[in-house]
Amino acid sequence: MQISIKFELNLTMLDGKAINAITNNTLTRTCYICNATPTQMNQKQVLENLVPDLNSLKFGFSALHAYIRCFECILHISYRLPIKKWQIRGSTAENKCLARKKILQEKFWSKLGLLVDFPKDSGYGNTNDGNTARRAFQNYKVFAEITDVNQELIWRLFNVLCLVNSSYSFNLQKFKVYCDQTYDLYVKEYQWFYMPVSMHKLLVHSAQIIPNFDLPIGFYTEEAQEARNKDNKYIRLNHTRKINRKTTLTDQFNFLHVTSDPVISTLRMSFKRTKKKVRLLPIDAANIAELNLSAQSQDSNEYSDNEEDDETNDEEEDAEIDTEIDEKDLKIQFDVLSDNAANIIVEFDEYSNFFLDE
């Protein structure tokens, strides 16, 4: 018997920036799949008549980045709640929204220990990374309480995000209905805030994207690539010849090949495997994945309890550093960050790295 294997490369580890470049989409706020413009994002009937570009569906949907984008979308809605408008115009509106941002930052810090949406020292980007976003969604009740954004919407987004980042295959029909309902809820509550492209892709196009792939969609996320951002910087600096661009890139790729070699990686697999925590799916997501529910968390409270256990494990690893930092010092540091002149509401950014590389 002869077995032939056909390799098929899927370009799914791209982030929005790269996809826009490939698809020649110069309008970053426009969907590269259906060309929906910002003002069309919240109009279901209009969207239904747009024809998706079948080629663009093959790029997957950067499920990991969707976490930050959805998180930031909720933040930006919350900043604008006093004015309920997409654009913050005029000094009165600016002051109102900025004051609200600072209150939110303070609450995120005191209730969840998260530094949210502070400008980075480098002047580019902010302190939100994938872990911040994940933590906030895991504590969806507190997240909703802090932001005053509809709790059900946050909960639903959390479930969708968990599913597309998990390695479970799931019932596509149920998933589509769930996404549709989530979209409707969003539009009903926040018609005035145009849905960002990444959330649009998640809620409107995911059911079109998923059938293009043989494995569960979670296998195609950009996590592997993003996790190497830090290495890339280090390798470029310390392990490449800087004679010319070609040698630099060659060395960089060779080093990446060596360090991600499957044989070498398996040598240390045994250590890593035991550390990896299994993330439970929240109840709605478990239903869509048609998992045996007794093996999953039975209700949402139990889910967050499990997560708290996770956090204490994380904290144990950092315990040494933590004890050295004084509460007062932390408060001072926080105030410095908060009063920083650059701590303003910047435009909604579709493109920041998932893992901060600093």
Ligand SMILES: [Zn+2]
């Ligand atoms: Zn679209």
